[in-house]
Amino acid sequence: MSIAFVFPGQGSQTIGMLGGIADENPAYGEIVNSIFKQASDTLGFDLWELIQNGSEAELNQTKNTQPAILAASYALWQIWKNKEGCMPVVMAGHSLGEYTALVCAEAIDFSAAVSLVSLRGQYMQDAVAENEGAMAAILGMEDDSVVKICEEIAIENEAIVSAANFNSPGQVVISGSVQAVEKAISALNNAGAKKAIKLPVSVPSHCMLMESAADKLAKKLLSTDIDRPVIPVINNVHVTIENEAELIRDALVKQLYKPVRWVETINKMLAEGTEQIIECGPGKVLTGLNRRINRNIAAHPVFDAVTIDKVFEELS
Numbered sequence: 378m379s380i381a382f383v384f385p386g387q388g389s390q391t392i393g394m395l396g397g398i399a400d401e402n403p404a405y406g407e408i409v410n411s412i413f414k415q416a417s418d419t420l421g422f423d424l425w426e427l428i429q430n431g432s433e434a435e436l437n438q439t440k441n442t443q444p445a446i447l448a449a450s451y452a453l454w455q456i457w458k459n460k461e462g463c464m465p466v467v468m469a470g471h472s473l474g475e476y477t478a479l480v481c482a483e484a485i486d487f488s489a490a491v492s493l494v495s496l497r498g499q500y501m502q503d504a505v506a507e508n509e510g511a512m513a514a515i516l517g518m519e520d521d522s523v524v525k526i527c528e529e530i531a532i533e534n535e536a537i538v539s540a541a542n543f544n545s546p547g548q549v550v551i552s553g554s555v556q557a558v559e560k561a562i563s564a565l566n567n568a569g570a571k572k573a574i575k576l577p578v579s580v581p582s583h584c585m586l587m588e589s590a591a592d593k594l595a596k597k598l599l600s601t602d603i604d605r606p607v608i609p610v611i612n613n614v615h616v617t618i619e620n621e622a623e624l625i626r627d628a629l630v631k632q633l634y635k636p637v638r639w640v641e642t643i644n645k646m647l648a649e650g651t652e653q654i655i656e657c658g659p660g661k662v663l664t665g666l667n668r669r670i671n672r673n674i675a676a677h678p679v680f681d682a683v684t685i686d687k688v689f690e691e692l693s
C-alpha cells in the first residue's frame with residue numbers, strides 16, 4: 378500500500394491540542410512530553426504550558442505558533458513510528474508543514490528546526506508593520522482569474538497583492554498590503570467570486586512583502602545542517618522532490634514569498650501512485666482540502682490517540 382504523510386501549517390493550532398493524549402494512552406503521553414520538553418529547552422520557555430494554558434493571542438503569535446505546530450505534528454509522527462505503522466513513500470507539508478516533513482524525513486534535526494521556525498515567525502512578523510498586511514480566501518473562481526485580477530490591481534495601485542495559496546479547486550488565498558487586498562476583493566467579487574473572506578492573520582504570508590524575511594531566513598539556513606531526506610519530500614514552491622541541501626534551502630527561502638501549490642502537490646502524489654494520505658498534526662484542515670481536490674481520495678487525519686489507533690487499524 379502506497380501511503381503519503383502531509384503536515385499542516387499555521388491555522389491548525391488550538392489551545393489544548395494534544396492535551397488529553399496522556400489520559401487516552403500513557404505511552405503516547407510519554408512521547409509527547411519528551412518532544413515538548415526538547416522543544417521547550419530549545420526555546421527557553423515552556424511550550425507545552427503555553428499551548429495548554431496560555432491565551433489564544435499568545436499562541437497565535439507566529440513566532441510561537443510555528444514551533445507549537447511543528448512539535449505537535451512531530452510528536453504524532455513519533456507515536457506513529459513507535460507503533461510501527463505503515464511508512465510513507467512520500468511527504469509534503471503546507472507552508473510551515475514543509476519544515477515538519479523535512480524533520481520527519483530526517484533532513485533537519487528537530488531542535489534545530491524548532492529554533493529555525495521560531496525565528497522564521499519572528500522574521501515574518503518583523504517584515505510588515507502591524508495592520509499593514511492582509512490575506513483573504515477567494516471562493517468559487519478559477520485560479521487563473523484570481524491571478525490575473527491580482528496582477529491588475531497590483532499594477533494599477535503600485536502595490537503588492539498576489540495569489541498565496543492554491544488550496545483546492547475554487548479556493549485561492551490572496552496576500553498583500555491591506556489596501557491592495559481590499560481592492561482585489563472588490564474586483565474579484567465584481568468578477569463573479571462566490572465569496573471573499575478576509576482572514577484573521579497578522580502576517581501576509583507567501584507574497585513579496587515577505588522578501589526581507591526571506592533574506593534573513595536565507596542567512597539562518599546557511600548555518601542549519603540539512604541532510605538528504607530518507608523519505609522524499611515534495612516542496613511547496615516547485616512541486617518537486619529535492620535531495621541536495623542547497624536546493625532544499627533555496628525552496629524554503631522562496632516559499633516565504635511564493636505561493637503554496639497544494640492542489641498540484643496532492644495531484645502529483647496521486648498521479649505517482651499514492652493510495653492513502655494521512656494528515657499528521659493538530660486538526661484536519663488538510664484532510665478537508667485533499668477531499669475537495671479529489672473527492673475519491675482516501676484521506677485520514679491523525680491528531681489524537683483515538684484517530685492514531687483508528688487509522689493504524691484501518692491500514693494494518
